[in-house]
Structure formats: structure tokens, C-alpha cells
Amino acid sequence: MPSPLLLLGAGRQAAYGEFPLARIAAVHPVVLVGAAPPAWALPLLAGHLVADPDREADTAGVVARFAARQRVAGVLTWSREHLVTAARVAGQLGLPGLPYETALACADPAALRTLLARHGVPPAGRDDLEGPLVAAEAVVHDEDVHIVAITRTTPGPPPARQPLRHIVYAHDGLLHNPFLRQAVERTGRALGLTHGVLHVELRVTPRGPRVIGAAPCLPGDLIPLLVERATGVDLARAAAAVATGGVPDVSLTRQRAAAIQFAYPAATGRLTHLALAPAAAQEPSAERMVLSRQPGGLVRAASHADASDRLAHWVVVGADPGECEGGLRGLAVHLSATVSPPSRTFAA
Structure with missing residues (x-):
């Protein structure tokens, strides 16, 4: 196998992780460093190292043993929580990467503000x-x-x-x-x-x-x-x-211009219905429209939501931002969702 690129964590959702992984895998063999690879990532991976990137020393040891028998081309992560481990691994292999002290500062918002101010x-x-x-x-x-x-x-x-x-x-x-x-x-x-x-x-x-x-x-x-x-x-x-x-x-x-819109619940409660009309595929500016939740789970209204509460997202491409905004509005009408009041208290 040609020298692989080590990727620390691929992310949980194909909706967000598949695009960057596919782009990289097309030019480099990618070995994932993490727990069991998500099913969507398997066709794009050249290998897998079992390690928890949250456990810095353990991951560094696993990578060192791998690098002793296989040259590594580089180390990469797109997860902010893995920056420190990625910096340590890249440093021990003598590969380009973020300085370890900087990675530590990036993991601490107060330390990052102090560093930038300095x-x-x-x-x-x-x-x-x-x-x-x-x-x-x-x-x-x-x-x-x-x-x-x-x-x-x-x-x-x-x-x-x-x-x-x-x-x-x-x-x-x-x-x-x-x-x-x-x-x-x-x-x-x-x-x-x-x-x-x-x-x-x-x-x-x-x-x-x-x-x-x-x-x-x-x-x-x-x-x-x-x-x-x-x-x-x-x-x-x-x-x-x-x-x-x-x-x-x-x-x-x-x-050109390109835009993405995220749909959040209008209310807090149980998601009982979520559907996308087939006509969405006919919108001329549509790049993609993806549902990201399944009916049955509890969701939070936009004012208290996080990324896990997103119901869907859609991407459009146009000549300029105005054309993209029109495309986003045009796709929004194809999404329907119903949230029922929860039968128990929902922690916001």
C-alpha cells in the first residue's frame, strides 16, 4: 500500500463527513484512527487503526507501532477535539502539523483568546x-x-x-x-x-x-x-x-455562489412526521437535500437546539448570493415536519 494519510476521527454523520473523506481518498489512501468506522466511511478507507483519539498517549502508541512497519505520509483531523492528539502524533513522526502547545491552546477558549491577544x-x-x-x-x-x-x-x-x-x-x-x-x-x-x-x-x-x-x-x-x-x-x-x-x-x-440551509424544529417535543416531497429533486439550483432525523425522537426548538436537532439541510448553487437565497427558499417548501408536545419533561 502506498504511504497512507492517517485521519483521526471521521465524524458520525455521512451528511457532513463523506464529502471531505471522498475528496481526500481519491488522491491518498486513508487509514482511519478511531473506534469502529461508520458504515458510510468503509468504502473510502484503505485501513483502520483501533484507538480512541480522546486518549492521547494510547493513540500515540498505536500509531507509533503502525509507523514502525508502514511509512505514514501525513496526519490529519477535522475534529477540533482531536487537534491535540493529532499534533502529538504528527510531532512524534516528524510530519507537518500544528505545534503541540498551540493545539493545547485551541482546546481551551480562554487560552486561545490570550494567545490571540498576545x-x-x-x-x-x-x-x-x-x-x-x-x-x-x-x-x-x-x-x-x-x-x-x-x-x-x-x-x-x-x-x-x-x-x-x-x-x-x-x-x-x-x-x-x-x-x-x-x-x-x-x-x-x-x-x-x-x-x-x-x-x-x-x-x-x-x-x-x-x-x-x-x-x-x-x-x-x-x-x-x-x-x-x-x-x-x-x-x-x-x-x-x-x-x-x-x-x-x-x-x-x-x-459562483453556494449556500446551505439547516432546518430546525419549530417547537420542542417529539418528532412525529418528517418528509421531503419528491418535487424537490426538480428544483434547478438544488445540489442536495438531506433529512437528518428520524421520526420518533425528541427534538428541541431552534432557540435551544444544537446540531443534533437539525431536521434536514439543503445546498444550492447559483450565480450570486441572491440567486442562492431564492433557491434555498424554493427548496424549503418541499419539507414537512410535525412535532408533538412531549409526554415528559424534555431537558433543554
Whole structure:
């Protein structure tokens, strides 16, 4: 077998994990490091190492024994909770990766804020609650931070404020904002990131872009799919390239927009009905529409929901954000759901 890429955790849901895994597996054999692989991942894997990435020392030992008999091309994770273990494993194998101390800081929000502040990254404060919520999707190679896309997010109702929608547009004006670029570059330097992908969340305020958080790994919520459909830049393959010592391709080959919408329950209770009308497949802008819950379980209303409460999501592609928003609305009418009041108290 050619030298494999080790992936720490694939995620539980095919809806979000299958796209990046398929993109990477097409160019590298992938060996999953984790518990039993999910069924959807099996056709995409070249192998499996039984280890719990949450147990750092144990996982490092399992990988060391594997690497003693098989050369490893790189180490990758798109799970924030596995960043520390991935950094340790990459470091012990002498492979590109996140500095271990930085990975520790990324696992602690307070430590991350302190680290960013020390490097002059403008943080979001208590008064920075208004303005667009965005994220810069960047690829870092030889310390050069290249912003490939801007993700604009529409949050849901408080207090949960779960994402309702993400939109990526190849011609987003913020791509040319020097203050946003400076904030992202400073974030990359603060993290000591020389090779990797970087997801920086910001609030665009009257005082300029302010950093809310950062993650040196692939973003979730199918944002890599949106970036690829809108710009042609494949974040998953770029992440694999830099993890294996290669040069990432960040060439802009598309000039479109792509968006994803998430459906949450209108009320808290038991989901008794969830269906998607067949006519949804006929919508011209539809990329995909996927149900993510089964009737019978308890769900929480959007104001108290988390990602596990999502009923469905759908993706559209268009010439610009306005066309995408119209496509999202057009697909929404094909979804029907019924939530009945729970027969017992539901913990929010």
C-alpha cells in the first residue's frame, strides 16, 4: 500500500463527513484512527487503526507501532477535539502539523483568546454583537496565509444561535478588506501555523473585523463543499496536501455562489412526521437535500437546539448570493415536519 494519510476521527454523520473523506481518498489512501468506522466511511478507507483519539498517549502508541512497519505520509483531523492528539502524533513522526502547545491552546477558549491577544489579533468584545457574522477560509503553506473564501453565516434565535444558513460567494467584497486580511494573517502567526487550513470566525463591526474564534482544521457544516462549488478550491485536498508535505492548489476555477440551509424544529417535543416531497429533486439550483432525523425522537426548538436537532439541510448553487437565497427558499417548501408536545419533561 502506498504511504497512507492517517485521519483521526471521521465524524458520525455521512451528511457532513463523506464529502471531505471522498475528496481526500481519491488522491491518498486513508487509514482511519478511531473506534469502529461508520458504515458510510468503509468504502473510502484503505485501513483502520483501533484507538480512541480522546486518549492521547494510547493513540500515540498505536500509531507509533503502525509507523514502525508502514511509512505514514501525513496526519490529519477535522475534529477540533482531536487537534491535540493529532499534533502529538504528527510531532512524534516528524510530519507537518500544528505545534503541540498551540493545539493545547485551541482546546481551551480562554487560552486561545490570550494567545490571540498576545499577537495583536483584534478580538470581539461585549459590544460587538451587531454586524455580519463571517468566517475566513484560508490555506497556509510555508507560513503564507492565503484566504480562499469568505463564509457568511445567518445565526438562529438566541440563546442557542445555531447557524441557519451559510453562503460562500467567489466575489465576496470582504476578500479585499485589508483589515480582515490582517486579522487572519495575525491569527495564523499567533497559532504558529506554517502548514494547514485555517477557519477564522469574525464579526464585521463598525470598528472593523473582530475575531471571535479560530480553528486550524477543516470547517464543518459542509463549508468545504460550498467553497468548492463556489470557487473551485478544494479545501479537503488542500488540507491533505499540506499534511503530507505537498503544495496545495488554491487556484480559483469557479466564480459562483453556494449556500446551505439547516432546518430546525419549530417547537420542542417529539418528532412525529418528517418528509421531503419528491418535487424537490426538480428544483434547478438544488445540489442536495438531506433529512437528518428520524421520526420518533425528541427534538428541541431552534432557540435551544444544537446540531443534533437539525431536521434536514439543503445546498444550492447559483450565480450570486441572491440567486442562492431564492433557491434555498424554493427548496424549503418541499419539507414537512410535525412535532408533538412531549409526554415528559424534555431537558433543554
